Amino acid sequence: MTVLGIFPQLLLYISATLVSLFLCTYVYFSYSFTYWKRKGAPYLKPKFPLGNNDCFGAESLSYGLETVDWYKEAKEKGHKIVGTWNYSNPVLLLIDPEVIKNVLVKDFNHFTDRDFFHNPKHDPKNESIFVAENEEWRQLRQRLSPVFSTAKMRVMFELVNKCAAPMMQLFESYSQSVDPMDIKDVVAMFTTDVISCVAFGLDAGSFNPHEAKFRLIGRKFFESNLKTKMHLIIGRINVKVAQFLGMRVIPDFLTNFFTEVIAENARFRQENNVRKADLMQLLLDLYESSKGQDDPFTFDNFVGNVIVFFLAGFDTSSTTMQYALYELARNPDLQEKTRVEIETVLKKHGGHLTYESFQDMTYLRQVIDETLRLYPPVQNVARFCVKPYTFKGTNVTVEKGVSIVIPLVALGRDPDHYPDPERFDPDRFSSQNKDSINKFAYIPFGEGPRNCIGKRFGLMQASIGLIEILKTFKITISSKTKMPLKLKRGVFLMQPVDKLYVNATKI
Ligand code: HEM
Secondary structure, three states: OOHHHHHHHHHHHHHHHHHHHHHHHHHHHHHHOOHHHHHOOOEOOOEOOOEOOOOOOOOOOOOOOHHHHHHHHHHHOOOOEEEEEEOOEEEEEEOOHHHHHHHHHHOHHHOOEEOOOOOOOOOHHHOOOOOOOHHHHHHHHHHHHHHHOHHHHHHHHHHHHHOHHHHHHHHHHHHOOOOOEEHHHHHHHHHHHHHHHHHHOOOOOOOOOOOOHHHHHHHHHHHOOHHHHHHHHHHHHOHHHHHHOOOOOOOHHHHHHHHHHHHHHHHHHHHOOOOOOOHHHHHHHHHHHOOOOOOOOOHHHHHHHHHHHHHHHHHHHHHHHHHHHHHHHHOHHHHHHHHHHHHHHHHHOOOOOOHHHHHOOHHHHHHHHHHHHHOOOEOEEEEEOOOOEEOOOOOOEEOOOOEEEEEHHHHHOOOOOOOOOOOOOHHHHOOOOHHHOOHHHOOOOOOOOOOOOOHHHHHHHHHHHHHHHHHHEEEEEOOOOOOOOOEOOOOOEOOEOOOOEEEEEEO
16 A cells, blocks of 8 residues: 555544543533532533633743633622632632631642642652642641741842842932833842842842843743743643653753853852851751751752742742832822832931841831732742542531632732722721731732742841832833833733833932
8 A cells, every 4th residue: 555545544533532522521511510510519610621721821830810700700799709710620719718618728738739730750850839738738838937037138138139229229210211111020120139149149130131041941941941831731631640751841951051160169168168147058058957857847848849939939039029019100199109208218217228127127128918909920829639628617528639619819909998999098907907907808918828928028028128119219200101001911920912012210
């Protein structure tokens, strides 16, 4: 038989295989879509193959803005919890703050793990506190918590403050030019420098185009490529299959880069007896002191956690700074009020920005709190059920492996929790008003034993950056910024669709 003779037969086989594959997938999805009905839970109607997603959300490492629509629909129907699907994966969305409190705090033992794809067997260097499960996580959390204590923040304050100098030089040059500034790009250079400095004791030189390796790596990671997207989708549809196929979320270029930087840095410190007041030193001490223990803090643990501090640390804080500056630029009176506070407090402290003076800036903290309400960088907190759990006051029992999602953006914009929710109003968080806010309707750092370990550090670096900018420059929105602001769907960290440009004028 000639090649041409085989061709129609081959085509037939391929078509039959594809049709069978499609049918199997369809049957599998259709059965998965009966999950919440079988559980007796209220649910939102899913569609093949995305479930309740309205876009692939393939860039995302978790759930995105689609949860705002799920929340609204469920709330209108009076549900406290609602079943949805992410592809074929059943996801329970929590609506009621009391239920959220039970999951995150009171009944935490049923929800110790985070819903986040990882692959311990094929990717041991990316096993970190962020993805670790149950007992392993408890031990890591206990070991790493001292790294972020108030005492350590005080020591790191100076290091962070020093990193603002190159950012201020860039603001200075923008203030003398007619070009508007892509604000996210500039503040992300600052937070990248900060995290590289405190995590590695290195000057990342993000403001210098010839040295900006850390910035390039960070940017490349959040841009994410087709391979990572495919891994994420398959990881969502079936974790076991994705793990079996050796899929991983953190690309090799990033793991290799950090492994090299850490090994070189650790070697230099040990050989030269150098000690520094940074995060790298605290982790190095942990690594050295646990050698020989039954369950040591290994080199892989070291690399994995530094990577996670880098990734979790620079983009969340720069996103916070970006939206705070955007809102202050749109609200010049609030900007002026913040600046007056900064000037008054600094004057009281002899003109120096210190840990103590920053603690006194209560209005600035209100501005940041309000920014995090409207623009929580991490849009949803997600957990895995690890032990069967019956939601109080219902007959709904979820078993091990079910994903639970807490929609931070939707809660922050719910008029029942925040009157006139679209209005940027830092006074919601004044000492007189903040007690009227339901604690579990405001959780930009998560809550309970598995909340954000870097909360203090994140608040500190965002505050220092904002103080330095506002005390010297007046910020206005550039005509290059497309208004009104639209947020991107299908991404994990909150991003605007179009870049936000501002102008800086020296005061
Ligand atoms: C404004 C800045 C930040 C925001 C809004 C933020 C937000 C969050 C949120 C929502 C979570 C999930 C909490 C939960 O599941 O209950 C989280 C976890 C985490 N964050 Fe942050 N974060 C910020 C800054 C940082 C920084 C600066 C670091 C480290 C240097 C960091 C490291 C982590 C880690 C390691 C976890 C996982 C903790 C665990 O599983 O035990 N974050 N963050």
